[in-house]
Amino acid sequence: xxxxxxxxxxxxxxxxxxxxxxxxxxxxxxxxxxxxxxxxxxxxxxxxxxxxxxxxxxxxxxxxxxxxxxxxxxxxxxxxxxxxxxxxxxxxxxxxxxxxxxxxxxxxxxxxxxxxxxxxxxxxxxxxxxxxxxxxxxxxxxxxxxxxxxxxxxxxxxxxxxxxxxxxxxxxxxxxxxxxxxxxxxxxxxxxxxxxxxxxxxxxxxxxxxxxxxxxxxxxxxxxxxxxxxxxxxxxxxxxxxxxxxxxxxxxxxxxxxxxxxxxxxxxxxxxxxxxxxxxxxxxxxxxxxxxxxxxxxxxxxxxxxxxxxxxxxxxxxxxxxxxxxxxxxxxxxxxxxxxxxxxxxxxxxxxxxxxxxxxxxxxxxxxxxxxxxxxxxxxxxxxxxxxxxxxxxxxxxxxxxxxxxxxxxxxxxxxxxxxxxxxxxxxxxxxxxxxxxxxxxxxxxxxxxxxxxxxxxxxxxxxxxxxxxxxxxxxxxxxxxxxxxxxxxxxxxxxxxxxxxxxxxxxxxxxxxxxxxxxxxxxxxxxxxxxxxxxxxxxxxxxxxxxxxxxxxxxxxxxxxxxxxxxxxxxxxxxxxxxxxxxxxxxxxxxxxxxxxxxxxxxxxxxxxxxxxxxxxxxxxxxxxxxxxxxxxxxxxxxxxxxxxxxxxxxxxxxxx
Amino acid sequence: xxxxxxxxxxxxxxxxxxxxxxxxxxxxxxxxxxxxxxxxxxxxxxxxxxxxxxxxxxxxxxxxxxxxxxxxxxxxxxxxxxxxxxxxxxxxxxxxxxxxxxxxxxxx
Numbered sequence: 109x110x111x112x113x114x115x116x117x118x119x120x121x122x123x124x125x126x127x128x129x130x131x132x133x134x135x136x137x138x139x140x141x142x143x144x145x146x147x148x149x150x151x152x153x154x155x156x157x158x159x160x161x162x163x164x165x166x167x168x169x170x171x172x173x174x175x176x177x178x179x180x181x182x183x184x185x186x187x188x189x190x191x192x193x194x195x196x197x198x199x200x201x202x203x204x205x206x207x208x209x210x211x212x213x214x215x216x217x218x219x220x221x222x223x224x225x226x227x228x229x230x231x232x233x234x235x236x237x238x239x240x241x242x243x244x245x246x247x248x249x250x251x252x253x254x255x256x257x258x259x260x261x262x263x264x265x266x267x268x269x270x271x272x273x274x275x276x277x278x279x280x281x282x283x284x285x286x287x288x289x290x291x292x293x294x295x296x297x298x299x300x301x302x303x304x305x306x307x308x309x310x311x312x313x314x315x316x317x318x319x320x321x322x323x324x325x326x327x328x329x330x331x332x333x334x335x336x337x338x339x340x341x342x343x344x345x346x347x348x349x350x351x352x353x354x355x356x357x358x359x360x361x362x363x364x365x366x367x368x369x370x371x372x373x374x375x376x377x378x379x380x381x382x383x384x385x386x387x388x389x390x391x392x393x394x395x396x397x398x399x400x401x402x403x404x405x406x407x408x409x410x411x412x413x414x415x416x417x418x419x420x421x422x423x424x425x426x427x428x429x430x431x432x433x434x435x436x437x438x439x440x441x442x443x444x445x446x447x448x449x450x451x452x453x454x455x456x457x458x459x460x461x462x463x464x465x466x467x468x469x470x471x472x473x474x475x476x477x478x479x480x481x482x483x484x485x486x487x488x489x490x491x492x493x494x495x496x497x498x499x500x501x502x503x504x505x506x507x508x509x510x511x512x513x514x515x516x517x518x519x520x521x522x523x524x525x526x527x528x529x530x531x532x533x534x535x536x537x538x539x540x541x542x543x544x545x546x547x548x549x550x551x552x553x554x555x556x557x558x559x560x561x562x563x564x565x566x567x568x569x570x571x572x573x574x575x576x577x578x579x580x581x582x583x584x585x586x587x588x589x590x591x592x593x594x595x596x597x598x599x600x601x602x603x604x605x606x607x608x609x610x611x612x613x614x615x616x617x618x619x620x621x622x623x624x625x626x627x628x629x630x631x632x633x634x635x636x637x638x639x640x641x642x643x644x645x646x647x648x649x650x651x652x653x654x655x656x657x658x659x660x661x662x663x664x665x666x667x668x669x670x671x672x673x674x675x676x677x678x679x680x681x682x683x684x685x686x687x688x689x690x691x692x693x694x695x696x697x698x699x700x701x702x703x704x705x706x707x708x709x710x711x712x713x714x715x716x717x718x719x720x721x722x723x724x725x726x727x728x729x730x731x732x733x734x735x736x737x738x739x740x741x742x743x744x745x746x747x748x749x750x751x752x753x754x755x756x757x758x759x760x761x762x763x764x765x766x
Numbered sequence: 767x768x769x770x771x772x773x774x775x776x777x778x779x780x781x782x783x784x785x786x787x788x789x790x791x792x793x794x795x796x797x798x799x800x801x802x803x804x805x806x807x808x809x810x811x812x813x814x815x816x817x818x819x820x821x822x823x824x825x826x827x828x829x830x831x832x833x834x835x836x837x838x839x840x841x842x843x844x845x846x847x848x849x850x851x852x853x854x855x856x857x858x859x860x861x862x863x864x865x866x867x868x869x870x871x872x873x874x
Contacts, residue, residue: 578819580819581819582820625823625826625827627822627823627826627855629819629854648856666854670856670857670860671855674826674860702816702818751786
């Protein structure tokens with residue numbers, strides 16, 4: 109199918125195919141590595157963002173730990189005194205922006221129910237204010253044990269009291285403090301020594317509001333979000349405020365029946381780091397493939413998770429992909445156009461040649477050829493083609509001419525052959541009612557009619573006239589002269605002259621108007637059937653053979669006479685011979701004696717005599733004699749084309765009829 | 767055909783065969799000589815083996831043209847077969863035929 113396209117298109121298709129494949133492979137390779145690189149980079153960015161954020165949270169956590177532990181040491185060192193305790197907590201909160209609140213819960217068994225608690229609702233990190241100024245003095249100090257409240261049952265007290273270790277509590281809503289969600293670092297104080305019972309628990313609280321704002325400000329792209337879960341998996345921060353403190357990662361996993369999410373939750377709460385593809389955590393329902401990067405906040409025991417949708421990660425890659433394809437398509441389109449143009453310029457001369465060839469093939473030799481530009485193969489082709497066209501034109505003209513000539517010649521030959529054949533008697537036996545003679549003649553014309561003829565006619569009851577003649581020249585002129593000669597011959601013979609007279613009269617007629625210098629050789633004989641006497645005259649013709657019944661062949665004695673038509677006023681002699689019954693007179697033209705083989709060796713007159721001797725013996729019919737001679741001549745020629753007419757006449761005298 | 771001149775006499779050496787194929791060229795060459803004014807022609811048959819009736823016609827034609835302008839033609843050095851052809855046809859009576867080239871040159 110490709111072969112039927114024009115060359116320009118085929119070239120273009122092939123080039124594009126090749127270039128396209130190469131381009132495609134290159135593009136694929138570069139795209140794949142670019143994509144991998146991009147994904148790695150994205151992942152790294154993601155992981156870094158997560159780590160950085162976790163760190164930031166961790167820093168604050170550690171700060172709170174330090175401050176609270178510092179306060180615990182101070183409490184440990186001093187005698188408990190209400191005023192001093194209140195001042196301590198106030199100062200701690202005022203001097204530390206990280207803290208939302210600080211407090212000391214004295215062991216009620218050892219001291220009075222006393223738990224000074226200071227908090228700053230407007231702190232940078234605290235309350236619901238969006239812009240607090242640091243170091244502001246809006247600290248409020250209360251007593252958690254006022255009115256005998258049993259503060260010591262709270263987790264913040266019990267946990268460190270029982271375990272004798274500092275501990276971060278789970279986030280909780282502030283008692284009597286509004287909507288503030290707090291997390292507390294509680295440090296047990298062992299007065300005097302480690303073995304002594306815990307005498308107080310010192311606390312430092314951080315408000316988790318600032319966490320929410322921190323997480324909101326992380327750049328995780330348009331569709332990314334962050335969340336923070338506590339040691340129990342409870343959401344401390346989440347894009348959906350409804351989740352905070354109400355849901356845990358496990359409750360969501362249970363609601364969704366999502367085993368993977370539960371496993372993730374377990375890993376996260378166990379303090380692990382990771383990067384995993386999951387079903388998203390923005391709402392209670394699965395919300396599409398997303399990537400989760402999680403890291404622990406070491407100090408507080410929380411876990412931070414950053415989520416970006418899979419499509420966000422791959423958005424860059426998809427964009428890259430599209431750019432690649434765009435470039436490739438533009439490239440291919442440009443390549444297509446350029447290739448077509450280039451192929452077009454190369455094939456334009458070919459198309460021109462093609463058109464010219466069509467015109468030439470339909471016979472229009474004058475169709476214009478494209479000009480041969482430059483010296484490349486196309487130019488050479490064009491000039492060769494032009495050369496060929498000119499040669500063709502010339503050849504056609506020559507052919508036409510020679511064909512016309514040949515046709516003329518053929519028609520001439522056909523006319524001549526027609527004339528010749530019409531003029532010689534061809535019915536045998538010629539005189540079936542006569543028993544005193546046997547006669548047979550044949551004329552085998554050459555390809556180019558040679559103008560031979562023979563004739564025989566009864567002069568009267570007793571006499572038979574025989575003649576054989578050879579017209580010089582060939583073709584129609586010879587045939588016409590032969591026709592003229594034969595007509596005169598017949599008329600002169602009927603007038604009754606002797607052979608010599610007839611021949612002389614013929615010469616005068618033919619020589620009279622003979623511009624072409626044509627001539628006729630002729631042998632004319634008149635045989636008397638009573639006596640066997642033969643009178644003859646010759647006008648330059650080969651002397652016939654007289655063969656006796658027993659096979660002695662001799663040529664008839666020559667008589668003077670110039671070929672007819674050469675010159676007027678010539679004299680002709682007459683000869684006589686006597687035929688015995690059974691004798692044969694054999695007339696022939698030089699087509700027989702001069703028949704040539706491949707080596708240009710002639711048959712010759714003596715050979716005629718030899719063959720006649722064999723042919724005549726035994727009383728063979730004249731027809732068989734002639735056939736014998738014909739066969740002998742043909743075998744001598746041995747396939748060489750007959751050059752001149754072969755004409756023979758055999759006459760046997762059988763003796764007078766009774 | 768080789769052509770020589772000896773004074774006013776033009777000597778022509780005939781080719782080996784004067785037959786239908788070569789008769790036309792031979793006649794054309796003779797006519798050319800006649801056009802150039804040759805009036806005394808010698809045809810040398812030393813190299814010639816065969817003359818057909820077409821050849822005889824050429825000689826007859828050249829003879830008639832020469833005689834019209836008062837010229838003369840002499841034939842020489844014929845081989846036996848060719849001499850016989852001229853003899854039988856009676857042309858030997860129309861032309862002056864001598865044995866050798868030397869005799870021919872002085873036969874005018």
